[in-house]
Amino acid sequence: MNAMPTPMFPLHVRGLGFAPAGNEILTDINLTLETGSFTAVLGPNGAGKSVLMRLLHGLLAPTSGTIQWGELETRPQQQAMLFQRPIMLRRSVIGNVAYGLHVQGVALSDANRRAQQALERVGLAHLAERPARVLSGGEQQRVALARAVALEPRILFLDEPTASLDPAATRAIETSLADLHQQGTTIVMVTHHMGQARRLARDIVFVHQGRITEHTPADEFFKQPRSTAASQFLQEELP
Ligand SMILES: Nc1ncnc2c1ncn2[C@@H]1O[C@H](COP(=O)(O)OP(=O)(O)O)[C@@H](O)[C@H]1O
Numbered sequence: 001m002n003a004m005p006t007p008m009f010p011l012h013v014r015g016l017g018f019a020p021a022g023n024e025i026l027t028d029i030n031l032t033l034e035t036g037s038f039t040a041v042l043g044p045n046g047a048g049k050s051v052l053m054r055l056l057h058g059l060l061a062p063t064s065g066t067i068q069w070g071e072l073e074t075r076p077q078q079q080a081m082l083f084q085r086p087i088m089l090r091r092s093v094i095g096n097v098a099y100g101l102h103v104q105g106v107a108l109s110d111a112n113r114r115a116q117q118a119l120e121r122v123g124l125a126h127l128a129e130r131p132a133r134v135l136s137g138g139e140q141q142r143v144a145l146a147r148a149v150a151l152e153p154r155i156l157f158l159d160e161p162t163a164s165l166d167p168a169a170t171r172a173i174e175t176s177l178a179d180l181h182q183q184g185t186t187i188v189m190v191t192h193h194m195g196q197a198r199r200l201a202r203d204i205v206f207v208h209q210g211r212i213t214e215h216t217p218a219d220e221f222f223k224q225p226r227s228t229a230a231s232q233f234l235q236e237e238l239p
Pocket residue numbers: 020025043044045046047048049050051052060
């Protein structure tokens with residue numbers, strides 16, 4: 001019998017700081033994320049949201065503090081990240097999705113099968129053989145999402161994934177994210193769309209000047225945020 005996998009949640013961030021060359025970008029970040037959560041990260045431009053996501057995903061190394069994944073000794077593999085602008089390789093849609101799996105050492109036939117399934121999950125199976133670079137921006141972002149999904153991540157980080165998409169493409173991404181979350185994927189997403197945060201997120205992390213000013217259940221946050229910074233931000237953002 002196989003042993004149960006070592007739990008990678010809760011994610012505990014303690015005293016995290018990022019200050020390259022003494023330039024303080026993030027300061028004393030403390031955050032706990034539970035398995036199955038859907039967290040929206042909000043805050044003004046330049047607050048440090050993208051840096052925080054890169055630290056959590058391991059693309060940047062903190063200059064202080066720790067990130068502890070459940071009982072794991074090291075950062076788990078089962079995570080993926082989506083950026084504002086997708087990067088498409090000069091190959092077919094399915095080739096783009098399978099590529100991420102190749103890199104992880106998955107055999108070709110297996111990679112293609114899993115890529116096909118991922119495309120079905122995001123509603124793009126009919127475009128599998130198209131050259132990825134001729135697709136619209138919205139379709140390309142869904143290919144990028146399929147590429148992430150194919151990795152079967154337990155946590156998915158997204159940094160403003162719909163910032164450059166039209167409303168229809170945004171809805172398609174939101175539908176896929178809701179579906180992934182329902183299937184058990186933990187999600188952390190930076191967004192500038194307050195409506196999107198309201199529709200999808202269960203809890204809100206607000207970042208202001210390199211610090212988290214609050215981590216609040218979404219319904220409470222949108223009724224009455226706890227921090228002055230978030231209060232001001234919402235007044236400016238909401239119509
Ligand atoms: N890799 C990096 N090294 C040093 N400074 C960075 C790095 N990435 C971003 N910054 C700086 O950190 C600050 C916060 O940036 P960012 O996280 O992109 O803000 P946000 O995503 O909230 O708009 C900015 O002043 C930016 O110039």
